[in-house]
Amino acid sequence: MASVEYITYKGILFPPKDYSLETLNQMENEFQILDDDIINVASPKSGTNWMSEILGLISQKGDPTWTHSTLVWDRSPWIETNGGLQRALKNPPPRLLNSHVPFQLFPKSFLQTKAKVIYTLRNPKDVLVSFYHFSMIIQTLKDPGSLEEFLDKFLSGNVIYGSWFDHVKGWMELKGSPNFFYITYEELLQDLRGCVEKICHFLGKELSSQQIDSVVEYASFQKMKDNKMSNFSQVPDHFMDHKKGKLLRKGISGDWKNHLTEAQNEHFDRVYWENMQGMNTTFPWD
Numbered sequence: 001m002a003s004v005e006y007i008t009y010k011g012i013l014f015p016p017k018d019y020s021l022e023t024l025n026q027m028e029n030e031f032q033i034l035d036d037d038i039i040n041v042a043s044p045k046s047g048t049n050w051m052s053e054i055l056g057l058i059s060q061k062g063d064p065t066w067t068h069s070t071l072v073w074d075r076s077p078w079i080e081t082n083g084g085l086q087r088a089l090k091n092p093p094p095r096l097l098n099s100h101v102p103f104q105l106f107p108k109s110f111l112q113t114k115a116k117v118i119y120t121l122r123n124p125k126d127v128l129v130s131f132y133h134f135s136m137i138i139q140t141l142k143d144p145g146s147l148e149e150f151l152d153k154f155l156s157g158n159v160i161y162g163s164w165f166d167h168v169k170g171w172m173e174l175k176g177s178p179n180f181f182y183i184t185y186e187e188l189l190q191d192l193r194g195c196v197e198k199i200c201h202f203l204g205k206e207l208s209s210q211q212i213d214s215v216v217e218y219a220s221f222q223k224m225k226d227n228k229m230s231n232f233s234q235v236p237d238h239f240m241d242h243k244k245g246k247l248l249r250k251g252i253s254g255d256w257k258n259h260l261t262e263a264q265n266e267h268f269d270r271v272y273w274e275n276m277q278g279m280n281t282t283f284p285w286d
């Protein structure tokens with residue numbers, strides 16, 4: 001694995017390829033969020049691509065033609081990447097946008113709009129495990145080292161996009177505002193149909209029962225794994241080593257139990273509670 005040096009923007013690490021200080025600055029300070037934008041926000045490995053598929057399907061009333069013919073990063077570009085920001089500027093409204101950035105780096109223009117944010121969270125222990133595996137297959141990420149080493153980096157926020165805790169605390173400050181909706185990966189797993197209904201309600205989209213069935217069907221793990229527009233199989237080899245693994249790896253909750261030792265789990269819990277004190281939200285994993 002070649003060595004990778006991250007770039008730092010306002011104290012947050014980003015990969016060197018397809019990211020630049022110019023783009024990050026432009027995204028934060030110049031990019032115009034529009035009233036009818038729908039923005040899918042999540043910390044990396046929390047189910048971002050799953051939510052993209054769901055939102056793409058909802059926008060098409062369950063018809064999979066678009067999600068089966070257009071690459072996910074073109075349908076809902078990551079606005080902090082060089083290519084994604086350019087694509088976002090070209091896509092006609094109403095746009096679907098993706099972002100992993102912590103709230104303090106998000107486009108300043110957002111606060112003057114009615115754009116809707118859907119924030120997806122996931123048990124951070126499963127985020128850690130998913131992130132660890134992903135770091136081994138993405139060539140533009142640092143070699144994660146051992147899980148023990150990566151755990152320390154993850155808990156101290158020494159990973160791309162910064163601390164999971166800061167991400168959650170920053171975005172959850174918007175809780176209660178009418179254009180912010182949050183949901184967990186665990187809820188999606190448990191009751192995808194119920195979640196799709198809630199998301200439609202938040203977006204003000206009325207889908208028939210059959211259309212919702214179709215969203216649920218095409219957003220399933222297996223259907224997404226088979227959708228080459230969404231499964232990252234089209235990511236060039238110099239970005240992703242396809243022999244080593246896949247984006248749609250396991251798609252379950254609780255995989256951390258197969259990876260963390262008892263001591264690592266206790267350490268994680270201690271850091272979690274230190275950091276999450278004062279959060280007045282309870283999550284499925286608490």
Ligand code: A3P
Binds near residue numbers: 224
């Ligand atoms: P695992 O690595 O635990 O399998 P992101 O899109 O934020 O990078 O998150 C990737 C994680 O979401 C991966 O987790 C992936 O398998 C999971 N995922 C993607 N689509 C999914 C789906 N339809 N159902 C369940 N999990 C899904």
